[in-house]
Amino acid sequence: MALLFMDGAEHYVTADVLEKYSYQSSATVSTTRARTGSASLTGSFVGIAVAPADATVIVGFGLYAVDSLAFVQVGYNGFGSTYEQMSVRIEADGSITARTGPATGTILGQTAAGIFKYGVWNYLEVKCLVDLSAGTVTVKLNGAEVLTLTGKDTVHQPAVAAWTTVQWNLVSGAWLDDVYVCDGSGAVNNDFLGECRVVTLLPQTDAVAAGSNADFTCSTSTDHGALVDDAAPNDDTDYVSSSTLNHVDSWEYPALGYTGTIKGVQMSLSARKTDSGTRAIAAVTRPVATNRVHATNHYLGTSYAYWRAIWELNPEDSGAWEVADVDGAEFGVKVTV
Numbered sequence: 300m301a302l303l304f305m306d307g308a309e310h311y312v313t314a315d316v317l318e319k320y321s322y323q324s325s326a327t328v329s330t331t332r333a334r335t336g337s338a339s340l341t342g343s344f345v346g347i348a349v350a351p352a353d354a355t356v357i358v359g360f361g362l363y364a365v366d367s368l369a370f371v372q373v374g375y376n377g378f379g380s381t382y383e384q385m386s387v388r389i390e391a392d393g394s395i396t397a398r399t400g401p402a403t404g405t406i407l408g409q410t411a412a413g414i415f416k417y418g419v420w421n422y423l424e425v426k427c428l429v430d431l432s433a434g435t436v437t438v439k440l441n442g443a444e445v446l447t448l449t450g451k452d453t454v455h456q457p458a459v460a461a462w463t464t465v466q467w468n469l470v471s472g473a474w475l476d477d478v479y480v481c482d483g484s485g486a487v488n489n490d491f492l493g494e495c496r497v498v499t500l501l502p503q504t505d506a507v508a509a510g511s512n513a514d515f516t517c518s519t520s521t522d523h524g525a526l527v528d529d530a531a532p533n534d535d536t537d538y539v540s541s542s543t544l545n546h547v548d549s550w551e552y553p554a555l556g557y558t559g560t561i562k563g564v565q566m567s568l569s570a571r572k573t574d575s576g577t578r579a580i581a582a583v584t585r586p587v588a589t590n591r592v593h594a595t596n597h598y599l600g601t602s603y604a605y606w607r608a609i610w611e612l613n614p615e616d617s618g619a620w621e622v623a624d625v626d627g628a629e630f631g632v633k634v635t636v
Contacts, residue, residue, distance in 0.1 A: 301357075301488040302563045302611050303349040304480040307497030308338040310567060311605070312531040318569060318605045322346040322378045322466065334361035334420045334476035335496040341474045346378045346466030355483030356462050359424040359492055361476040364417055367391040369473040370402040373427055374464040375456050384462055385453045387425050387438055389415050395423075397436040397448060400455030402468065407436060408448040414440060422477070422494045429453050429462050442494055479562070487611050487619075492562050502528045502550035502630075510629045511585060514546035515539035524550045532569040534603050541634050542578070549585050549631030561620040563611040566630050570606060572599040579636035582608035585629040586615035596635050 311319055313327045320326070325343035333339045339361075356373050370388035380401035388402045389395060392412040398404040415421060424439040434453030438446040454460050467475050477497050483489045504525040505513075513523050518538045520526075526537045527550060539548050566582040579596040591614035597606035613620045 301481045301483065301485040302479065302609055303351065303482060304347050304478070304607070305497050305563070305565050305609075306478045307336050307499050308333075308340050308476060309336045309499040310501070310530065315532055316340070316345065318532065318603060319567070320345050321348040321464070326469070329474060332363060332474050334363070334422075336476075336499060339363070339474040339476040341469055343470045344378070344466060344468055345475070346374075346464055347480065348464050349480060351462060351482035352484035353482050354429045354460055354462065355426065355489075356429070356465065357424070357426045357481040357483065357489075357491060358465055358479070359422065359495055360467070360478045361420050361422050362389075362473060363420045363476075364389055364415075364471070364473040366417070366471040366473075368402070368468065368471040370468045371423070371425060372402065372466045372468070373429065373462045374466060375459050375462055376464070378464055378466050382456070382464065383466075384429050384455050385427055385434075385436065387423070387436070393417065395438055395440070395446060397438065397446060399452060404455065407451050407453070408446055410438070410445045414445055420476075424491050424493075426491060427453055428483075430460050431458070439491060485611075488562055495562065498555060498557055500552045500555070501530060502552055504528060508551035510549040510551050510631060512547040512549040512583075512590065512629075512631060514543070515541040515548040515632075523548055532603060534569075540573075542574075544634055544636070547583055547590055547631060547633045549583055549590070549629040551629055554626045555622055558622060561622065561625065563609050564620055564625060565607055565609045566593075568597070568606045568608070568632055569603055570597070570599055570632070571601055571603045573601070577636055578634070580606070581633050581635045582606075583631045583633045584610060584614065585631070586613055586624055586627065589615070590633070591615065592633050592635070598636070
């Protein structure tokens with residue numbers, strides 16, 4: 300799998316940032332400025348840890364900056380300048396630099412001044428091969444390739460030609476939206492995805508359209524969809540739950556209202572366990588009439604967290620997702636352990 304993470308900042312609030320991301324400092328969800336949809340991230344730092352299958356990282360994101368020093372960093376086994384392999388930074392003159400290590404590191408290459416416009420939304424994509432001598436960095440801005448570097452040392456950690464984290468610095472006054480992170484493995488999504496939007500869909504109530512699976516117990520009333528349709532997690536206020544192996548709950552969703560190419564579908568399950576012992580869940584989709592269970596088991600702790608599962612292809616036919624596929628599918632959860 301090459302697509303590792305996506306986010307549009309529309310299914311959580313500031314208090315829940317660490318349910319979605321691995322690291323943050325003063326990050327807030329903003330509803331006053333968004334590239335698409337209704338929200339974006341701003342504040343100081345935010346970062347995500349992933350498990351890539353190779354040494355290539357591809358990152359895309361919308362960036363609105365009012366001042367210089369906004370940057371994205373690729374790191375290994377941690378966050379902050381100590382762990383960074385390479386950085387791409389917006390400079391005061393509107394140029395973009397690629398640097399070894401932190402955003403203050405040695406400049407590997409630089410674009411012409413003025414290509415990045417402050418005070419408007421831009422879409423940046425960065426592709427980097429982390430390598431001691433054959434490293435590459437390619438930067439795209441609003442679809443145009445603006446920086447291409449080859450034969451570079453893109454390793455700041457001595458003798459560790461790998462990456463596991465991506466971090467965004469928004470401290471100088473910047474907003475982040477429509478994020479994706481990929482590696483270079485697999486047969487799909489292993490290169491630039493192009494300018495993307497991340498569309499967030501929330502479950503519908505049973506009163507509107509009930510799902511085909513309703514094994515879980517409702518915390519109140521009998522409408523399963525109504526207990527999981529919140530725009531941000533409300534944790535123990537209302538929920539569905541089960542301690543029975545192989546129980547499945549699935550819910551209907553509204554239509555995308557969107558045309559275009561779908562790179563993947565990510566399900567974000569906000570969940571926790573309430574007792575000792577091992578408990579795991581997996582995401583489920585039902586594109587037609589069969590429950591398709593994601594291969595990844597998520598082993599729960601006692602605190603709420605978002606557990607993500609990504610289907611790059613429609614598991615019904617192993618083909619690319621089409622809008623009609625998503626519009627007709629149910630998504631939900633299964634107790635697997």
